[in-house]
Amino acid sequence: MSNPPPIPFVDLKAQYRRLKPSIDARIHKVLEHGRFILGPEVLEFEQALSRFAGAREAVSVASGTEALRLPLMAAEIGTGDAVFLPDFTFTATAEVVVTAGATPVFVDVAMDTYNIDPNALEQAIADVRAEGTLRPRAVIAVDLFGLAADYSRLNATCAREGLLLIADAAQSFGGALDGVRVGRLAPVTATSFFPSKPLGAYGDGGAILTDDAALAAIYRSLRMHGAGDERYDIVRVGTNARLDSLQAAVLLAKLDIFEDEILARERVARSYDQRLPAGAVRPPRNARANSAWAQYCVRVEGREQVIASLTRQGIPTAIHYPRPLSAQPAFARFTRSPGSRPVSARLCESIMALPMHPYLDDATIDRIAGALEAAIAGTA
């Protein structure tokens, strides 16, 4: 028997087939006018993005990581400052803190959202204040796998504690909480256009969203080497973090169908919820939130054997994330009280991402579900 064709984890080709005329035309236009840096597409994209999210300002940047880094630079967060972030997330969230010279404080996540636990956050802030060696300055909340964090609590906590709240919406752009789109849930929102993201470019890209025009002006300056009103008038130490025109052109084409794709992702997630076998713990949902479904992650027992079996059956998987940040060697020196983040640790042992994109059909989901059932039962 010949093996069925392998299933792609993210099917960018299907999307390209759908958008080919508009993407090709937009790329061609950039090649025609030749303004590859900060060309008209960049401005047009920023305006479209700001309209989509409902945020007053959208500042496009070179990557999701830069989108996290610039707000820290603008707030002059550095040595002696504490920045609180979830223990269960991608490394970029923490690395921007360390490269800024500040100290990351890893906070456990909640088991019903996989996002930073607001109670644990309050405890961590109190602990840092009691210890007295670091100054609490900011919180970076991550909307893991596309599900928005508990911003009503986080905003209240940060307002009370005088901390800057940055939403790391790298995976949640396109989602919403209580009917408010991601981009307006926190004072500052950072997102990513990495190709596999719900809104993905054909290369790296990111954006910062905020209602604060003065802050946005600083971000625009920082992404352009700290330039003032005049290009060679350097008013602050900046960096090079611009989104290029080609990526903006691609994103503009994709933004046209983004809302439709988010709905399709929700449909895929529901289909998974219904079809997957018992023994695969479904991702958390929140009645108040619309997830952008960047990832569909289940929890399984005996994950390594399950993954090996799925691989044999042509089903790709990914582990987001195999260890909590506090257990990564690079962050060892920042890890306070190791072992005190049980939820993150448990998630890392059992979490597993399944193929997720808007063009996944029910027949394929059935095949994945069947393969997973066999993998869990140990029969394939």
Place this chain on the structure above:
Amino acid sequence: MIAPVTIDELVVRASDTLEAAIATLDRNAVGVAFVVDDSGALVGTIGPGEIAAKLRAGAGRKTRVAAAMSSAPAAARAATPGDGAVLPVLDDRGRPIDYASAGRARRIPVAEPSLAGNELRYVSECVTTSWISSQGPFVRRFEQDFAAKTGARHAVAVSNGTVALHLALLALGVGLGDEVIVPDLTFAATINTVIHAGATPVIVDVDRTSWNIDPWATAAAITPRTRAIMPVHLYGQPADMDALLALADRHNLVVIEDAAEAIGAAYKGRHCGTLGHAGTFSFFSNKLITTGEGGMVVFRDAEAAERARRLRDHGMDPARRYWHLEVGYNYRLTNVQAAIGCAQLEQLDRFLARKLEIAERYRRHLSQIEGITLPALLDGHANSYWAFTMIVDLDRLGLGRDALADRLEKARIETRPAFYPLHEMPPYRAYAGNRDFTRTNWLSWNGISLPSAVTLSDEEIDYICGVIARLFEVRLMAREAPSA
């Protein structure tokens, strides 16, 4: 009920094959068979040890029993429960007509109260003073002593563990329209009381390690209507209270701990039942301490405790007899029961110490057997081992839970199966949603509680473990013996 092993189930012929001997040993559960010649006279004995030795020496299934048996007929040596000795009773022609064994002398019960303290003295006091109803000094004393012993703030004695749960729900205002999350693996009283209170139970799966309500499944089941979580500390193993309390705190829920089986158990140094908003205990006769029937509900909050006291007594205004403030119940404990409770409480430490010794002894014997899962040793969880329960793996051991229970019963050892999953029983199916219950199913179908009474002797534990070990040994032989 299964009859003890008869003499016929203990006899094989010298001319029979080892296969037949293995089958006899597998059925009779006592670990030995009497070998007789063609006239029926005893010529030897055979057990798993002899067969294993013969198989190692190259024998197969078809080898004759005569070649493997110990030819010396069992000597009339003293039988102690520990060595599982079985002695034949012979007629005048040397034929076995009956047998004697320590296991036969007493059926080892799964649970049995110990009433060797001041019980009789205190009860006599009730009788001589005529305080035999629910008024009387022992009720108050029992509540106070219990609170002091467990560290509970407010303790209210009630007529049993089930109404303790009902009262906890009522006193905390849980009722119509509220959802209460309960574990799938528990005694039915947990869910029944939720329904009695008018609330809607939401059944969730348990954790594979602690066998208690899974905080992850709980988290996933929380809706805007959720009012309470009811963790059960099953068999004396504490539930994952930190995770549950954190969830409850964030979602503004009350936590009612069903600690019916967990008197003496502690989570991170705090007595089970005293960590949540309310906790309930049972003093049914199989519990660590007993009042025959009886229960206790403890509260974090004084106001809730006051409400519980009122509801316990028909909703009557404590300051105004026969004036009812709300619709209440008669859930009172009697002074006689409380008297027994006070005497039992005095012995709690000793009972608990014995439970831990029993568990330790079981663990020492049974941890050798691959295919048996013992109660997990978890950091911060002080298990009271109310019922020593294990999970048997049919695939590994070749003997399922029910078959094991039948054979142990033949060896006069009483056991209890784990509870059925709530979600499978008709009255509760509607409360299961489409949630996953894989782990409860596994535990429910493979879990078995061994005798755990504080009256159980070390010799009896050794006997029980010996029987189990020999059963599995024989099973393995039955599967693996060479065919020739």
